[in-house]
Amino acid sequence: MADSGIERQELPSPRYEHGGDDYVFVELAEEMSFDANFKAQAITQEIRARDIPGILEVAPSNASYLIQFDPGVVTPADVIAELEALEDDIDLTDYQWDATVYDIPVLYEDPWTHDTLMDFRDRHQDPDATDLEYSARINGFDSVEAFIDHHAGAPHMVTMVGFVPGLPFCFQMRPRDEQIEVPKYEQPRTATPARAVGFGGAFTAIYPVFGAGGYQLYGRTPVEVLDVEQELADFEESMVLPNPGDILNFRKIDREEYDAIREAIEDGSYEYTSEVVEFEPDEFFQHPHEYNERLLEVLA
Template sequence: MGESRIERQSLPSPRYEYGADDHVFVELAESMSFTANFKAQAITQEVRGRDLPGIVEVAPSNASYLIHFDPGQIQPDDLIEDLRDIEDEIDLTEYTWEARVIDIPVLYDDPWTHETLMKFRDRHQDPDATDLEYSARINGFDGPEEFIEAHAGAPHMVTMVGFVPGLPWTFQMVPRDQQIEVPKYVQPRTETPSRAVGFGGAFTAIYPVQGAGGYQLFGRTPVEVLDVGQELDTFADSMVLPNPGDIINFRRIDRDEYDSIREEVESGEYGYDIGTVDFEPEEFFERPESYTQQLTEVLD
């Protein structure tokens, strides 16, 4: 039996929008798809590579990208012309990039996010269920166990990093009919534990620090995605772990493993399991299941 493919979406013409005098925002599609996100990643990588004058920030997002520039060095209309040229020139079927595959251990249904979500049942769609029970039910799973298996069963692409430093939005690397979809809370919570793994819309997020939040809470990772003091080796060059274009493998762990990893993280000795692959979108679209399996084989 052949595995199901991911269909490339045909995208509308990009919308080039002025963000006042110093930003250009480019919306590649109104809806989320790998096609739109890979295009955002490819164009922004190309913009970085070309060394255009006056570029201050280049930030890919889920189905769009944002550029902050100095109009003293490049006029917005000239920049947009350059961006259109790049869009025309890039052959997305051929475009590949070097991606890191990062192992993120997760204690699903952990006591900390459980305590938090129970405190905020009155802000939830289904006050009588947990976030995992609710998410499993509305996505047609028998229960949390099967749901967790699906969430940890295939890797997730970091399609955007932001909101606060180090927070990755990830999109699971499966065909659309296997994508999980869960709305955010009806009313956002005022609390979320740090390192919580949450889900909203079609995206998994990891909360780098504690704070407010509206995503459904599935678990907690013992590892950091933001290390301001840069104490762990992995953060020697940057205080933020995930970058757009990275691939995250959420790996289900038990409490004992959570505790022992956490201990290593706190003592500064934890070594992240990170591999590097040459990511080929075309291969991924053609055979998502076997290709993503192959990608995660670079992990220990």
């Protein structure tokens, strides 16, 4: 089958807003798209690379980004002028960035998230189905197995990290007509296991810690995405893994592999399977399926 490419989205003019005395918020579009997110990734990466005096923090989001600055060093007007210049300079057709591709093993239909979702059926759109059964049905899949294969069948881009520390929001790297969409619970749960793999809207999320949540629950990964004490080798530079712009391959595993990985995590010997690639947005836009295959080949 020919790889027909992804239709590009024309973005509106950015909207610049002040946040108190030391923040600038920039909205690139009202809804998430690859164009909007890749532009946010590119601009925020360039800001970090240029080490602009007075810039304290850079936080990309799905279709926007936030800049924290020191008003004693740089004025809000100068910050916005710099951002406007970057907006004009960056063209995604010739922009690349270094992205880490991570293998993320997932035990789909695991016992822990299953017990949790069954405890909260009264808050769900379909009390008589599991979250996976409901998601498969409303997206037109014949079986839960086919739905899981689709979810794990293409890589996911980490579009932002937030809501709680270390929680990655991931957008599957498929053309729009192949993407799944599922609403959140009608009322949020008061419990979600740490490392649960959930889905809401068009985003996969990995819950870094135990807590409340409203995403549909599909499985659980044995690996950590937050290591506050930075005890694992892969967290030496940051307590958060992965970061915006990185790419995740959700790989189906069985209970035996899950337990083996958890044992290695707990004794501190586990090392993540990952590889750094030069991500090329234009190549992805033109040939998404072929490009995704090449991305995942680096993990083989």
